[in-house]
Amino acid sequence: MQSYEQDDDDQYNAGYDVGSFPKDFGYGPFDQDGDGLPGPLVGEQKPRILLMGLRRSGKSSIQKVVFHKMSPNETLFLESTNKIIKDDISNSSFVQFQIWDFPGQIDFFDPTFDSDMIFGGCGALVFVIDAQVVTKFT
Numbered sequence: 405m406q407s408y409e410q411d412d413d414d415q416y417n418a419g420y421d422v423g424s425f426p427k428d429f430g431y432g433p434f435d436q437d438g439d440g441l442p443g444p445l446v447g448e449q450k451p452r453i454l455l456m457g458l459r460r461s462g463k464s465s466i467q468k469v470v471f472h473k474m475s476p477n478e479t480l481f482l483e484s485t486n487k488i489i490k491d492d493i494s495n496s497s498f499v500q501f502q503i504w505d506f507p508g509q510i511d512f513f514d515p516t517f518d519s520d521m522i523f524g525g526c527g528a529l530v531f532v533i534d535a536q537v538v539t540k541f542t
């Protein structure tokens with residue numbers, strides 16, 4: 405069985421600035437990339453749930469398993485998120501919201517971090533912690 409404790413730093417793209425928050429992380433206005441599906445809430449802001457946490461803490465895994473029926477074993481092969489992934493959940497006309505899956509290495513104190521944009525329309529924030537990696541929080 406593959407170990408979850410390996411150092412994943414080498415999986416990031418060369419030239420990637422850890423701690424920076426460039427605009428191409430993708431935190432522009434709603435549905436700027438047309439990822440929203442047509443529905444009753446078109447033209448309105450859908451409730452937004454933010455998935456945040458340290459690198460490799462399991463944010464994308466949670467999203468894939470809970471909302472896309474991915475097998476937990478398959479999450480072993482998920483690559484690190486390097487920009488905000490916006491996912492429209494439209495299970496019915498009544499259950500519609502967006503999940504924003506953040507890269508784990510965001511520097512919230514970076515001057516380019518647009519907190520108004522990120523948190524302004526936030527309905528809930530889920531901060532994911534890998535309970536097996538306690539040393540990162542000490």
Ligand SMILES: Nc1nc2c(ncn2[C@@H]2O[C@H](COP(=O)(O)OP(=O)(O)OP(=O)(O)O)[C@@H](O)[C@H]2O)c(=O)[nH]1
Nearest residue numbers: 408459460461462463464465479480484485507508
């Ligand atoms: N031990 C353990 N490993 C998990 C769990 N959930 C996910 N993983 C593994 O942890 C690794 C990282 O998972 P991701 O979901 O990509 O983590 P992430 O927080 O989205 O990572 P970044 O995109 O780098 O911020 C994957 O290999 C997963 O298989 C869990 O509950 N326990």
